[in-house]
Amino acid sequence: MDRPGESTDPTEPKAEAPRSGPRAVSRGNGILAGIGAAVVALAASEVVAGLSRAAPSLLLGVGDAVIDATPGWLDRAAIDRLGHSDKSALIIGIACISLIAGAALGNLARKHLIAAASGFIAFAVCGVVATATRPDNSVLGAVIVGAIGAAAGIIALRSLLGVATRQSHGAPAEISQSRRRFLVSAGGTLVIGVLAGVGGWILSGRERIDDIRRTIRLPRPFRSAAPVPAGADLHIDGLSPVHVPNSGFYRVDTALQTPAIDPDLWRLEVRGLVDRPFSLTYEELMALPQIEADVTLACVSNDVGGNLVGNARWQGVPLRGLLERAGVQPAGVQVVGHSVDGFTAGFPAKLATRIDNAMVAVGMNGVPLPVEHGFPARLLVPGLYGYVSATKWLSAIELAGWDVDGYWIPRGWSKNGPIKTQSRIDVPADGATVRAGHIAIAGVAWAPTRGIEKVEVSIDSGPWQTATLADSLGEDSWRQWHLAWDASPGTHTVSARATDGTGVTQTATVTPPAPDGATGYPSIQITVRR
Ligand SMILES: Nc1nc2c(c(=O)[nH]1)N[C@H]1C(S)=C(S)[C@@H](COP(=O)(O)O)O[C@H]1N2
Ligand SMILES: [Mo]
Numbered sequence: 001m002d003r004p005g006e007s008t009d010p011t012e013p014k015a016e017a018p019r020s021g022p023r024a025v026s027r028g029n030g031i032l033a034g035i036g037a038a039v040v041a042l043a044a045s046e047v048v049a050g051l052s053r054a055a056p057s058l059l060l061g062v063g064d065a066v067i068d069a070t071p072g073w074l075d076r077a078a079i080d081r082l083g084h085s086d087k088s089a090l091i092i093g094i095a096c097i098s099l100i101a102g103a104a105l106g107n108l109a110r111k112h113l114i115a116a117a118s119g120f121i122a123f124a125v126c127g128v129v130a131t132a133t134r135p136d137n138s139v140l141g142a143v144i145v146g147a148i149g150a151a152a153g154i155i156a157l158r159s160l161l162g163v164a165t166r167q168s169h170g171a172p173a174e175i176s177q178s179r180r181r182f183l184v185s186a187g188g189t190l191v192i193g194v195l196a197g198v199g200g201w202i203l204s205g206r207e208r209i210d211d212i213r214r215t216i217r218l219p220r221p222f223r224s225a226a227p228v229p230a231g232a233d234l235h236i237d238g239l240s241p242v243h244v245p246n247s248g249f250y251r252v253d254t255a256l257q258t259p260a261i262d263p264d265l266w267r268l269e270v271r272g273l274v275d276r277p278f279s280l281t282y283e284e285l286m287a288l289p290q291i292e293a294d295v296t297l298a299c300v301s302n303d304v305g306g307n308l309v310g311n312a313r314w315q316g317v318p319l320r321g322l323l324e325r326a327g328v329q330p331a332g333v334q335v336v337g338h339s340v341d342g343f344t345a346g347f348p349a350k351l352a353t354r355i356d357n358a359m360v361a362v363g364m365n366g367v368p369l370p371v372e373h374g375f376p377a378r379l380l381v382p383g384l385y386g387y388v389s390a391t392k393w394l395s396a397i398e399l400a401g402w403d404v405d406g407y408w409i410p411r412g413w414s415k416n417g418p419i420k421t422q423s424r425i426d427v428p429a430d431g432a433t434v435r436a437g438h439i440a441i442a443g444v445a446w447a448p449t450r451g452i453e454k455v456e457v458s459i460d461s462g463p464w465q466t467a468t469l470a471d472s473l474g475e476d477s478w479r480q481w482h483l484a485w486d487a488s489p490g491t492h493t494v495s496a497r498a499t500d501g502t503g504v505t506q507t508a509t510v511t512p513p514a515p516d517g518a519t520g521y522p523s524i525q526i527t528v529r530r
Contacts, residue, residue, distance in 0.1 A: 025110045025164045032186045033160035034106015034116070038099050039193035041120060041153025045127075045145045046200030055141040057201070058124075058149065061131025063090050063256045064341075091256070098123070102153070109157055117154045124150035134342060156193075160186055209260040213375055216263070218363045221292040221315055231471035234480045236442045238427040242473060242480065243294070244310040246370050252299050252308060252386065253372075254407070255341045259393040263376045266340075268360070270322055272398035273332030278325065282376050286362065288317045293357040293382070294477035296446040298419050300385040300408075301513045305424055305522040309446065311478045314380055315363030319352045322360065322397065332399030336406060337379045337391030345391045345406040347384055347417070349399060355449060357382045357476055360394065382476035383449035385517060388417035414516035421447035421506040423455055423481075423498035423522055430524040436489050441467075442482035443496060443522070451475030451501035457483045458495045467496070475501055487528040495523040 025033075042059065049057040067090070101123055109116030128146035132139040163182045233242045244250075263282035271277040280288075292315045299308035319335070328349060336346040352358050361380040362369060369375040374392030381389040387408045398404075402415075409415055423445035428434050445452045451472065456464035470480035499505040510520035 037157035038102020040156035043197035044152035045149030050200035058127035065130035229471035275327030316359035316361035385417035445498035446478035447500035
């Protein structure tokens with residue numbers, strides 16, 4: 001075997017003979033080999049995770065662990081302000097740290113291959129531990145993914161160092177030839193690794209589940225929502241639609257990767273402080289009588305005037321019936337929804353009985369729940385912010401005492417989360433320039449379970465003028481409104497306020513979203529030109 005440092009090649013120029021042995025690998029080549037090996041390790045683990053349903057992605061596992069370890073306020077802010085780009089940034093950040101670690105280990109491997117290999121193993125162990133401690137991940141799956149990743153990385157590192165070592169002696173022509181060979185090997189490894197990693201990522205189930213989802217037909221509900229009255233939609237350009245299409249419906253969750261749940265393997269458990277715990281398959285749940293309702297869902301983090309609110313026509317199984325079947329014990333005063341991803345949200349059990357349209361939702365705007373909105377099932381309780389009620393990817397409904405806290409409660413959010421009466425001005429857009437003359441000021445207002453009775457508009461702090469309300473879809477749904485205004489040139493401030501069905505007008509007091517929802521009047525600034 002052509003072992004470095006043992007060459008007896010007479011053509012080897014003695015003067016240029018580098019330090020012998022594996023030490024002969026240059027720092028640059030060592031680093032490159034290390035990065036290549038790290039890419040191979042990540043790619044191998046992602047491919048395994050992508051191919052097997054039971055194998056979790058370590059990259060996502062670490063990302064989830066980072067999110068869970070992040071202080072509540074930062075977490076909340078990141079999730080809501082940056083939307084979902086922050087999650088991609090987190091994954092890219094973790095991948096970069098892995099590559100930097102790979103570079104360092106590659107450098108180390110020039111002299112201490114065993115130590116570097118141990119480094120790869122240690123890195124994999126960290127990933128496995130972070131991933132396996134997530135409730136929805138299989139421990140064995142994580143261990144296998146980690147072992148394959150580490151093994152692939154170590155093998156790649158050894159081979160690349162082998163190629164690099166061969167170039168450090170021999171005739172100059174041979175050296176440049178083998179240098180080229182090393183660069184081609186390292187470059188090829190990087191490209192193939194990145195492609196494989198991306199492929200593994202894409203394979204990871206989401207698309208497959210969506211294919212299954214598309215074949216599902218919703219049963220006809222025994223209680224349909226009333227047909228949308230002709231006057232419910234004012235048909236004003238830029239105004240929020242009566243029903244927000246699923247593709248445009250806001251999304252808030254802590255999940256890095258949308259849980260991809262095979263409905264055939266899924267179970268919904270009803271358990272805890274109940275006399276008769278039971279569990280349902282998707283088929284059994286779908287066979288139960290269903291209701292349909294127009295309900296506005298809002299996020300507690302929504303700023304006044306913000307977009308984290310939407311109205312949809314939901315379909316599902318009434319929560320009341322499921323709780324009656326289980327027989328709630330007197331101590332079971334809280335309903336805690338558990339998600340397959342570990343998220344939890346809890347609300348008073350009496351609301352589940354009192355609120356007519358509280359349901360385990362399986363449909364949204366006429367189709368099975370989209371994957372990102374909780375397929376195969378989620379909770380929906382009209383009148384409650386999502387963080388205490390609307391558990392997506394629901395796996396269990398637990399009846400508990402009030403002492404049990406859902407995900408956001410220890411992170412500084414209020415234990416009770418009733419949706420505050422709110423309004424929003426959609427038209428004109430804030431900051432818009434419009435032409436003088438007759439224009440429409442329009443928006444939506446919501447107070448789920450109470451309904452909207454009145455919306456008023458004030459221009460430049462002038463008197464409150466009553467807006468025209470569109471026809472109502474019911475008390476749980478938002479309602480469009482508009483006011484005709486003869487706009488005069490200049491800059492103007494327009495504010496609005498809503499009064500709910502109990503006669504209470506939203507408060508003017510300005511408060512931030514934390515801990516129980518933002519308050520204050522929505523307001524826009526516009527410029528009117530001649
Ligand atoms: N599993 C799970 N369910 C969840 C959340 C989550 O992070 N994980 N977020 C909740 C919050 S804070 C809100 S506002 C709603 C948003 O529902 P949507 O994404 O369908 O609009 O889902 C709720 N259900
Ligand atoms: Mo939320």
